[in-house]
Amino acid sequence: MMGAVSATGGYLKGRLRRQDILGAAIEVYAEAGYHGSSLREIAKRAGITHAGLIYYFPTKEALLAAVLEHRDTQDADRERFATTPPGREVLRRFITLAEHNVRNPGVVDLYARLAAEAVAADHPAHEYFQRHYRTARDIALKSFQALADRGELRDGVDPNATAVAFIALMDGLQVQWLTAAEDVDLVGILKSFVDNVLTSPLD
Amino acid sequence: MMGAVSATGGYLKGRLRRQDILGAAIEVYAEAGYHGSSLREIAKRAGITHAGLIYYFPTKEALLAAVLEHRDTQDADRERFATTPPGREVLRRFITLAEHNVRNPGVVDLYARLAAEAVAADHPAHEYFQRHYRTARDIALKSFQALADRGELRDGVDPNATAVAFIALMDGLQVQWLTAAEDVDLVGILKSFVDNVLTSPLD
DNA sequence: CCTACCGATCGGTAGG
DNA sequence: CCTACCGATCGGTAGG
Structure with a gap:
């Protein structure tokens, strides 16, 4: 019971989390540019810590790449x-x-x-x-x-x-x-x- | 003797120093933007320390204002x-x-x-x-x-x-x-x- | 103009 | 995902 729920929930949650982070990143990039924005600010708007963000996107550059890719595909x-x-x-x-x-x-x-x-x-x-x-x-x-x-x-x-x-x-x-x-x-x-x-x- | 020389020399040197700093600032702003540039990098290119720069331009914003003004008048x-x-x-x-x-x-x-x-x-x-x-x-x-x-x-x-x-x-x-x-x-x-x-x- | 310093913030890592 | 931490860098100040 717990296993099934948390596994599925975990995957879904992960996908939603990524969306939250990308959305927050787009917001902050728009306001401050890439160099001017911080992982901590983006993380805060996504509701996690900056180390938590790095769990999903390993570097600052990886997050930028994901934002750009996201825009292109979407x-x-x-x-x-x-x-x-x-x-x-x-x-x-x-x-x-x-x-x-x-x-x-x-x-x-x-x-x-x-x-x-x-x-x-x-x-x-x-x-x-x-x-x-x-x-x-x-x-x-x-x-x-x-x-x-x-x-x-x-x-x-x-x-x-x-x-x-x-x-x-x-x-x-x-x-x-x-x-x-x-x-x-x-x-x-x-x-x-x-x-x-x-x-x-x-x- | 010393007084006269150093007073005049000081003024001239000060004016030249300001030119050096403005030139360096224009360079760095162009490369990194305003938020992306540091007083230390600008100072280094002008051949002084960042505290020395602040002696001439009291804040980061004051330097930006001077660069903009300089472009307009010149x-x-x-x-x-x-x-x-x-x-x-x-x-x-x-x-x-x-x-x-x-x-x-x-x-x-x-x-x-x-x-x-x-x-x-x-x-x-x-x-x-x-x-x-x-x-x-x-x-x-x-x-x-x-x-x-x-x-x-x-x-x-x-x-x-x-x-x-x-x-x-x-x-x-x-x-x-x-x-x-x-x-x-x-x-x-x-x-x-x-x-x-x-x-x-x-x- | 410099040395020396401050508090704040940064991206990233360790270790769970 | 978090807490706790690292080394680096930032703008600005003190005090000369």
Whole structure:
């Protein structure tokens, strides 16, 4: 009786604990960055001691890796991006993602903080963000290229430059929006950027 | 004799010391952010002990304030921006600034790191960056507005949205460029953004 | 400007 | 998972 309950319960509890810890880590990374956050603070918000946290994630870096991996696998959006054929629909998904982000400032904070930190070549998330940017650029590029092929891009608009600019614009807007939300209509500006390179509005 | 020499010498030495410290601080902030940098590391690069540094700048925050102030006053560019009449010439200056930045990655690093950190409302540089963004946006807006008045903006291009986007684009490009320089033609993309909202190319 | 120090906090380990 | 601990590092102070 005790054995069965505690074994199953233990596994379930372990999984839930991990979720608690990841959730707390995302919160704290967003507020303080990776280097600026402590295992003790994350552990406290998860309701355990910092040694307890280390029982689940053996090092500070392992926890960061788990947070990044967690976001990637859980992010159903990412899969939808991959399966959507290049074109206007993909751009609409980017806008939808931005709308989602504006409703979840914590996620925006997390990425903005980590991306700036990870600029350093020896940061544990450096390669992650190199991949992240390359993937994002590729997805945008394929869509702008497809639109160019169909003659839906205005004359003189270069798909490559537009793709890089689009991703950069999303990131830059996020930092400005986080700094002074009332001054920046993040979604509106993204939309008008897209509308301005297309021959006809997005929707 | 001794008095005069040491008094003058002391003042000069003090000024030079402050320059050394500020230079070292800029370096370390760029590498590690503000929270991630230590007075000991900055002091070491300036050739003194951390207690010696505190003799010149009484707290960690005071040093950050001095670095920010130093950049603002020394930045001759900023003044030229203010005195240049709104229009194409101002946009050209932004491009020139970007070209300068690409040759000085340290400055870019400093701003990218601090801007992301300062998103937090309780960060000592938070208000500085709120002002910084507002000023940058205003300068860009005045120029895009002037161009709109003269009919030099393409149909449907909104000066306000374009100004915010332009500043966000500069920031976003910087982080992407710092993360993977070979993948991002920072200056080229800025130029094509501007050319794409104008009725005729910038230069 | 330095030596010497303080209390606080950090990531990680030992040993249960 | 916890208690208890380690060595390292932090910003700042005292006192010269």
